[in-house]
Amino acid sequence: MSATLPQVVPGADLPDAVTIYEVGPRDGLQNxxxxxxxxxxxxxxxxxxxAGLGTVETTSFVSPRWVPQLADAEDLLTELGDEGLGHRRPVLVPNERGLDRAMEHGVGAIAIFGSATETFAQRNLGRSLAESVQMFAPVVRRALDSDLWVRAYVSMCFGDPWEGPVPVTQVADACESLMELGAHQLSLGDTIGTGTTGHVEALLLELERRGIGADVIGVHFHDTYGQALANTLTALRAGVRVVDASTGGLGGCPYARSATGNLATEDLVWALDGLGIRTGVDLGALVETSVWMAKQLGRPAPSRVVKALSGG
Known part of the structure; x- marks a missing residue:
């Protein structure tokens, strides 16, 4: 598919290139x-x-009882073979058992999934924030000992459907506790999409004050209130160079019903292309992939760029 492309007009205080961390196969499909x-x-x-997406999170080794969609994690990695391995094909692992299953298939990268709030930690992991860090500690240690690349997600960074507003210092505490385990990268999750640009600035400043620089941070915005792109540009101007996105805008969170779709990769690429920021992504091929996946799911892709370029 040959995509219409935006006119390129570079913006101020923005990077030359951005790494897109594609979560479609895992976060996009899980719900x-x-x-x-x-x-x-x-x-x-x-x-x-x-289509040019170098980093693709492929699946999750959570219990099939909790996320039935990803019950075939082992089968998927077997099907992918070497294409599913390496430091740029992370898989989500919730605990040591998940790590065992992942390592049996020779994965090169893992992600752990923490929380900024007690309520979500209990609902998602069945334990307190402190207990979840204790659970993750041996996972990260063993992964690092095996030369695996490790990412730490922190959810509910910009609001929680049960607890409401989440203080920036509380979020930073949660981020600090996970990064102290030795993770290579931190992903800040706006799980219910309520974050705004000033909030993003404040959290990034607090993390920098604590020694967690933008160079180790990725941002993961949901577009529930239409703020994902604005928040992304704010993060890029603050030095962030990794942005999570889901092809077609697929995704949500099975533990938070108000969490609608992720930032669509196509919408992100359109915006970055227009700013002259390199991503390495072929927008036409990506739109074609979204249209194909939408047919598999039996519904249109939520992405506005996919709709505009595919006539859907």
Whole structure:
């Protein structure tokens, strides 16, 4: 597919290049009611890589009881073979058992999934914030000992559906506790999409004050209130160079019903292309992939750029 491209007009205080951390195969699909066959998921990953997305989070080794969509994690990695390995093909692991399963398949990168609030920690992990850090400690230690790349997600950084506003210092405490375990990268999650630009600035400043620089941070914005792109540009101007996105705008959170779709990768690429920021992504190929996946799911892709460029 040959995509219409935006006129390029560079903006001030923005980077020359950005790394897109693609979460579609994991975060994008995990909340879909239509169970996607393993072979289709493998094809999805391959299409994303072919479109120029270097980093693709492929699956999660959580309990199939909690996330049935990802019950085929082992089968998917077997299907992908070497294409599913390396430091740029992370998988989510919730605990040591998940790590064991992932390492049996030779993965090169993992992600752990923490929380900034007690309520979400209990609902998502079944334990307190302190207990969750204790659970993650041996996971990270063993992963690092095996030369795996480690990412730490922190959810509810900009608001919680049960607790409401979350103080910036509380979020920074949670981030600090996970990064002290030795993770290479921190992803700040706006799980319910309530964050705004000033809030993003404040959190990044607090993290910098604590020695967690923008160079080790990725941002993960949901577009529930239409703020994801604005928040992303704010983060980029603050020095962040890694942005999470989901092809087609797929995704949500099975533990937070108010969490609608992720920032669509196509919408992000359109904005960055227009600013002259390199991503390495072929927008036409990516839109084609979204249209294909939408057919597998039986519904249109939420991404506005996909709708505009595909006539859907």
């Amino acid at each position: 879909e009611s239509t169970v996607v066959p393993t072979a289709v998921k493998a094809d999805f990953v391959r299409r994303l890589v072919a």
